[in-house]
Amino acid sequence: MNTDNRVLAAWRSKLHEVIFEADTKTGQRFDIFLIISILLSVLAVMLESIPAVRDLFGYELYLAEWFFTILFSIEYILRLISIGRPLKYALSFFGIVDFLAIIPTYISLVFPGTHTLAVIRILRVLRVFRVFKLAQYLKEAQVLGKALKNSRRKITVFLLTVLTLVVIFGSIMYLVEGEEHGFVSIPRSIYWAIVTLTTVGYGDITPQTGLGQMISAFVMILGYSIIAVPTGIITAEIAKTTVKAVSTQSCPQCSMEGHDQDARFCKYCGAVL
Helix, strand or coil: CCCHHHHHHHHHHHHHHHHCCCCHHHHHHHHEEEEEEEEHHHHHHHHHHHHHHHHHHHHHHHHHHHHHHHHHHHHHHHHHHHHHCCCHHHHHHHHHHHHHHHHHHHCCCCCCCHHHHHHHHHHHHHHHHHCCCCCHHHHHHHHHHHHHHHCCCHHHHHHHHHHHHHHEEEEEHHHHHHHHHCCCCCCHHHHHHHHCCCCCCCCCCCCCHHHHHHHHHHHHHHHHHHHHHHHHHHHHHHHHCCCCCCCCCCCCCCCCCCCCCCCCCCCCCCCCC
């Protein structure tokens, strides 16, 4: 029994090394093959949405989609098997992305057309940072992530302020312009306020009165000043954020990455690296 356990542990360790690690040639080849497969599968989904291509190669693209879905399904199962804590991986960012990458095709059996959501697979190519040992990019990603996390309260206050402004301006324009000028309801007027404040300006609703145009000009000018606010908040947090250099090593228990280069234990679950 002990021998069987050792064989199983060695097999899982080897499987984890191939699937999760990029420090070996086998692991690199696997990840490069996986990234190529992801790009080809996304290309197949995009081509299938073109009527002329679908008419000529619809069946072949259908077979290709199922081929890649089955391939990614097997890979997902192997990832769960090779991890000491499969639930931890399944609930991680890449675990959720890997699951979402395969489920649309199966759902399309019940709800036709949902297979196009499989383009979310493109998120999986983020593993390229680990495959090619671009650890410095992982460090920069950590800086950005930490800055966004630290500025979340300020950004929340900013968004609530913007939401308040568009409700106020939308309501005012509903009273000033009225239904005869396209402002048929307060929600419709709020839509106009959002489009104007963000300086997009679709032009499907435009004020006709002099007062409405004055308000519109003020909202547009206000929009330019508001756009710079979140950029400044995040930039200030980035300037204050410092992180240590990280490695590309993946934990064999929880699959988490981003460990310090000299780390011997996983900082998330404490397992030996």
